[in-house]
Amino acid sequence: MLLSPDVIEQITHARTQHPKLRERDLAAAIGLSEAQLVAAEAGAAATRIIADPARLLPHVGQMGDVMALTRNESAVHERRGVYKNFHSGAHASMVLGDEIDLRIFPRHWVHGFAIRRETDQGVKRSLQVFDAAGDAVHKVHLGPDSDIAAFDAVVADLALPLDAPFEMVARAAPEGARIAEDRIDALRSEWAQLTDTHQFLAMVRKLKMNRLGANRAVGTAFARQLPVQAVSWALERSAEEALKIMIFVGNDGCIQIHSGPVKRIEPMGPWQNVLDPRFNLHLRADHIAEVWLVSKPTKRGPAISVEAFDAKGQLILQMFGKRAEADTDTSGWDRMAQGLAAEVAA
Structure with missing residues (x-):
């Protein structure tokens, strides 16, 4: 038992x-x-x-x-x-289908x-x-x-036998924003030299920071804070303009990615929802404590994202313009996302 x-x-x-x-x-x-x-x-x-x-x-x-x-x-x-297209790896695995797109961390x-x-x-x-x-x-x-x-x-x-070991461990305490004050100049310098978004986490770990800490520390050249409503605005405007976007939601063990348009945006109480036939997103908008407009240099131009964090500093979701090898034009998303910051400045 x-x-x-x-x-x-x-x-x-x-x-x-x-x-x-x-x-x-x-x-x-x-x-x-x-x-x-x-x-x-x-x-x-x-x-x-x-x-x-x-x-x-x-x-x-x-x-x-x-x-x-x-x-x-x-x-x-x-x-x-x-x-x-499942690709297995000891530390990270992937599913790379047209609709099911996952990044998997097997130890979890x-x-x-x-x-x-x-x-x-x-x-x-x-x-x-x-x-x-x-x-x-x-x-x-x-x-x-x-x-x-x-x-x-x-x-x-x-199938495992019923008497196979089943043990729970204590949930790890969430890590808030981590900033190494003596490495902020290095952060700005190395951020400017990025050529691929996948280099980002390795960079901030090396500098003894994390994603939210880096966003807060790097300065407005690369990260600008937006109102908490900006995620809903981004979803609504992406639907209105039929933009192709990417929405990342994850936890320690899996990140799941939607690539394509969103159409039916339906708020319901504290929830902001995308209710499309093949994709649903259910977002507790009242959990959003910080939103950042982030720009990362890449070989194909800046990768611009809208990133939402909760009050404990945990990443809730990220949104990007959809970029693929055969279609690198994210100008519609980039213009819309940067417009969110322009509205705040005005």
Whole structure:
């Protein structure tokens, strides 16, 4: 048994009391991790599976059209498509499909479950992966056109015994903005010499800073603070102008990317939503504490992004103009994004 009878009883009671509460919110309400909530169903609706993406994602690629979900505390990124072009690596892996586009950090893929749950709408199947603290890293939800036999093959190939070790570790405290005051001149100099956005994190780590700290320290030549409403403005104007954009949402174990236009922007209470047929974004706009307009030099011209952070200094999402090898023109996005800063200055 993965959990004690008392904990299972607590979860069962909470489900009865709050039948419509989402799993993540239900777990938080009773002081457990989401992985523990799912583990309470092990041996019934849930089957424990090997979480290693090198073992798991080739199976997902056989499932056809599915919905990929990656989230953090403040944003949920949902993209329909087929998992294509999986590239495995010990420290970082990738899925590089036209619709499903992921950056994966395998050491955080710790607890895996295959879930088959009876609902009023029929059987719902999903694969769910959690980190060592029990927070969701990535989920795959099957739809009406998905290959059920491929889902069954995951269970047959990757199932773990019920008594396999299942341990939670304490969640790491979030790191706020980190600035090395004695290295700000070096930051400005090295930032100006970037030739690729992928060099950025290595640069700030070398200088003993992090993303938010670097944004705050580098100066207005490369980073300008915007109002917290700027993310909603950027989404709305991208829809109005039919701009092709990229939206990155991630956590320690997975970053999920949407590339293309956004069309239907629907605020709902504290949520700002994109509700398109193949892509949904659910953003807690009230969690946004800082927004930055960031410019990074590259060989193909500046990469301009809008970046949102929460009050703890955690990155919520990034937005860029869509750039591909055959189409490097991001002028529409660049003009719109820079216009956000111009409005503030005015």
